[in-house]
Amino acid sequence: MSRGPRTSPPGSGVALAFGLSALSSIGLTVVYAFGGQPQLEGLLLGVALGGLAVGLVRWAQDLMPGGGYVEQRDTEMGGTLQSDAAVRLFERGEEEVQRRSFLGKALGAALGALGLAALFPIRSLGSAPGTSLVVTPWADGIRAVTIDGEPVRPEELAIGGVLTVFPDGHPDAADAQTLLIHLSPGTYRPVTSDREGWAPEDFVAFSKVCTHAGCPVGLYQPADHRLFCPCHQSIFDVLEAAAPIAGPATRPLPQLPLRIDTEGYIAAGGDYSEPIGPGYWSRPRA
C-alpha cells in the first residue's frame, strides 16, 4: 500500500503494537485475578489480539518482500491421457470380477441387506406418532387448572380476562395448553349448532397452539376479541370460533367444549373440536 512520508524508522510501529499487545495481556491477567469483568475482558483481549494483528501486518507490508512473485500453473491438470490409463486399469479388474457374476450379485445382496438392517436403529430415535397428534389429555369432566394446578371457578376471571389452563393432572401437556377467555355477556356465537352449549357463563376455551407453526397464541385483545400470534402475525377472531382473519394461518384454533362441574369448577366437556396445532400430511379432517 502506498503510505505517506515516514519520520520514525520502519519497524518502530510494529514494536509498539507488540508492546501494547503484551501490556494488554498483562492487564487481562490482572482483571481476571480480581474476579473478572466482561467488558474489560473483551476489550483487553481485543487489544492484545489487535496489537498482534497490527504488528504482523505492518511487519509484512513494510519490511518483508511483497507481491510480484510469479508461479506457473500446472498445465496438465484436467488432461485426459492419465485418466484414460486409470480407466483401463479399472476395467481390467472389473473383467475379472464379472467372470464370477453370480458371486458379485450375492455380494450385492448381502451388502444391501446389511444396509437395510443398519437403518433399524433410526427407528429407536423416537416414539411412533400414532394418535398422539390427534388426541390430548382433555376429556369430558376433566377440570381446567392453572399451571400451578389450581382449578378455576367462573368468578375468578373478570370479563375481558384470559388465563392459560391445562387439563387437571397434566400441567406439562404442551399439546393441551388452552386459553380460557371470559367474554362479555351474550357475545358468544356458536358457529355450529353442536357448539351451542360450549360456553357456559360466557367462558370459551381455545387451543393456545397456533395452527400455522405451533407458537403459543399468547396475545389476547378483548376490545376487539382478537388473538394474535407473535411469531408470524396470524390473527384469530374469538367470536368467530377463533377463525383466522389475517396472517398465514389457514385453520381456526380448535375449540374446547366447556361446562361447569357439580362443584362449580370449569371443566372440559370433551376433547378439542379437531386436532390441535400445525398441519401435517395425514391430519384427519374435522
Next chain:
Amino acid sequence: MRHVQGRAGWAVKVLTALGAVALGGCAYTSNLTSPYRSQEPVADGPERGRVLYLRDCAWCHATDGSGTGRGPDLISGTNGAAMTDFMLSTGRMPINDPSEPTRLSPPSYNPAEIEDLVAYVSAFGGEGPPVPVVDSEAGDLALGLELYQENCAACHSTTGVGGALAAGPDPFDETLIAPSLIRSTPVQTAEAMKVGPGTMPVFGSETFSDMEVNSIVRYLSHLQRPDDRGGLPLGHVGPVTEGAIGWLVGVGAALVIVRLIGTRVGEE
C-alpha cells in the same frame, strides 16, 4: 426551456397548495381544541376536580360521565378511580380531538389535580376498582418473574420493551402497540392489570392476589433496570439488532481490515 419553466411553475403551485393545506390543518386543529381546553391553572380548592372535569372532559364524556357520541361513558365496565388515574397519570388523557389515538405521554396535570379529578369521576358511581396500593418490596422476585413470563411477556416482551399487536386485517388500520413498560410506575402497572385499558385483557383481583401483583411489579422494576452484564443492551429486542450489529460492525470491520491488508487491482 419554456416547457421546463412550465413544469417548475406547476410544482410551485402544488407545493403552495400543500403548504396551505398543512397550515390550514394546524389552524383547524387548534381552533377545535381551544374552546374546550384552556391551559390556565385552576386554583386549589374543593371545586378544582369539578372545574377541571367540566372544562377538559365533559365535552366528550358528558357532565355526568354518561358519555357522548365523541367519547365513552366513565361508569360501565372497569371504569372508575383506577381507570381514571391510569389514563390521566400516563398522559393518555386528555386528548385534543376525539379521533386521536390515546398515547403514552407526559401527564397534562400535576398529581394533586389528578387526585381531584379521580375523586370527582369516581363520584359518578363507576364500578371499576379503586386506585390500588402497591408495595413492590412485599413481592417475591422469582414469583414475579414466573407470573410476568406467563401473563405479560407475550405482548410486552420478556424484556418489557413492548411490541406490535394485531392491528388488522385491514392494512390501513392504525397501529396497535403493547407499550414499553420501562417507564411504568408500580401503581400504573397495577392499575393497568386491574382495569385492562385499551386492548389489554383484565387481570383483576379475582385472578391475582395483592401478593402476586406486588411480585409482578417487583420483577418489572428489575426489568426497568436490568442486569446488562453483557454490555450494550442493543434495545433489548433480540436477534434483529444483534444481526444488524453483526453485519455492520462485525462483518463490516473484517472487510475493512482485509481491504487494508490486501491490494486493489493496479496496486502493488
Next chain:
Amino acid sequence: MLRQTAGWFDTRLGTSAFVQKALTKVFPDHWSFMIGEIALYSFIVLLLTGTFLTFFFDASTSHSVYRGAYEPLNGVEVSDAYRSVLELSFDVRAGLVMRQIHHWAALVFIGSIVVHLCRVFFTGAFRRPREINWIIGVLLLILAIFNGFSGYSLPDDLLSGTGLRIAYSIALSVPLVGTWMAFLLFGGEFPADEIIGRLFVVHIMIVPALIIGLLTVHLAVVWRQKHTQFREPGRTEGNVVGSRLWPSYAAKSVGLFFAVSAVLCVMGGLAQINPVWLYGPFEPQQVTSPAQPDWYLGWVEGALRLVPAFDVRLFGYEIPNPFFPAVLLPGVTFTLLLAWPFLEQHFAHDKEAHHLLDRPRDHPVRTALGATTLTFYTVMFVAASNDLIAKWLGASIFGITLVFRILILIMPPLVGWGTYRLMKALTASGAGHLSEMPLAALTNGASADGHGSRVHEGKAHTGDGHAGDGPAGNGLGAPAEDAHAPRG
C-alpha cells in the same frame, strides 16, 4: 535445531520437497481473496471459545435449582441446560465474554461466508475447474446455518424454545414422512426431553466434524488448483502473481487471524448478545414478542411471514402452509446454488477453464441475475422484522406486510434490470471503476452501448479471451518461474 527437526522428518516422510514448494507458493494479494479467510478465522474462534463452553454446558432438560448471582432466578427450578448457561453468564469467571464472543463469531462466520460466496459468484470464480469447490462451499454454508441454529437452540431459553417449536412444525409439514421425521428428530411429540441432548451432539461434534472435513478439502482444492486472479498486466491464464507464502503472506494471514479475533473479542466484551436471563426459561405455553431467529435464518422467517394463507389438500392429505416457505424455498435455493456452475456452463455455452476473473460488468447477465437473487432474499430478510418495523414506524403490521409482498414482486426484477443497464453503461464508458464513470453514461447508455465498447475494447478487457491475455511486461512476469521483482 530447525535443521535437525527438518532432517528427522525428511528422512522418515520425505517432506522437504513439499515444504520447499509450500514455502515459495504464490498467493495473489487482492483484498477480496481474503474474505474466505475471515470465515476460516471466525470458525477457529468458534472452535476455541466453543471448547471452553462445552466444559460448563449441561445438555439436559432435567430440572435443578439455580443458585447464583442472577437474583430473579436464584432459587428457581429450571432445566439443567438453562441453569448451566446462567452459571456461565454470571458465575463462571470469563464465562460470559466467551459465550458472547462465540455467538458474535457465529454471526460473523456465516456473514463472511455469504460475502465470500458473492465475491466468487460475481467474479466468475466458480467456473471450470472450480465447480468442486463451489459445491463444497455451498455445503459449508448449509452446515454453518444448521450449526448456528442448533447452537442458538441449546440454552433452552424462551426465545430459542420458540424457535425449536417452529422447527418441529416445519419438520411436521413435510409430505408423507413429516410426522415420523419430526418424532424421530425430536424423540417424540414436542417438547420432547431428548432434543437438547441431541442438538448438543450435533452442534459440538457431528456438524463441526463435517465442517472441518469439508473445509480441509476446500483449502486443499484451492492449494491444488491455485488462486484465481484479476486481469492485470503480467497476469495470465497460465500463472499466479502475488506474495510468497513464507514469510510475507503467512505474516499477513496470521495477522488477519488476530485482527478478526480482536474484532470478535471487542464485540463479545462490549455488545450484549442473547441475554437468556432476560428471556427467561422455556415453558411451552409462554411466548415473547418480538420473536425472531438469528439473522442467517431471517430469510426463512420472513418467507413464513410473507406467504399468504393457503394449504394444499390432495386426496384427503394435506401439505400445510409452512412447507412452502420453510422447506420448499430453502430446498430450491440450495439446489439452484449447487447447480449454478453447471447451469451457467450450459446456458452460456462456456465449458472452458478460467483462471482469470471476470469483473461484474464483463458478464452483465450473471451480475444482474445475482443482484436479482440477492434483492429477493434481502426483502424476505427485512420482512422478518415486520412487527418491529410496524412498531418503529407506527404503522399497521399488515400494512407493512402488504408493502413487503409488493416489494418482493417488483424489487428483484427492477434491481436486476437496473444492474444490467449499469453494467452495460460501465463497459461502454470504459471507466476503470464505478466511481469514475460519468453519470451521462448511464442516462444515454443506449446510444453509447455500441460506440463505447468499440472504442475501449482493448483497455477494458471485455473480450472473453482466456489464453495468454495481456502482455507479461512491467518487469513483473519474467519468464523464469518464481522470478522476483522488488516492489515498486
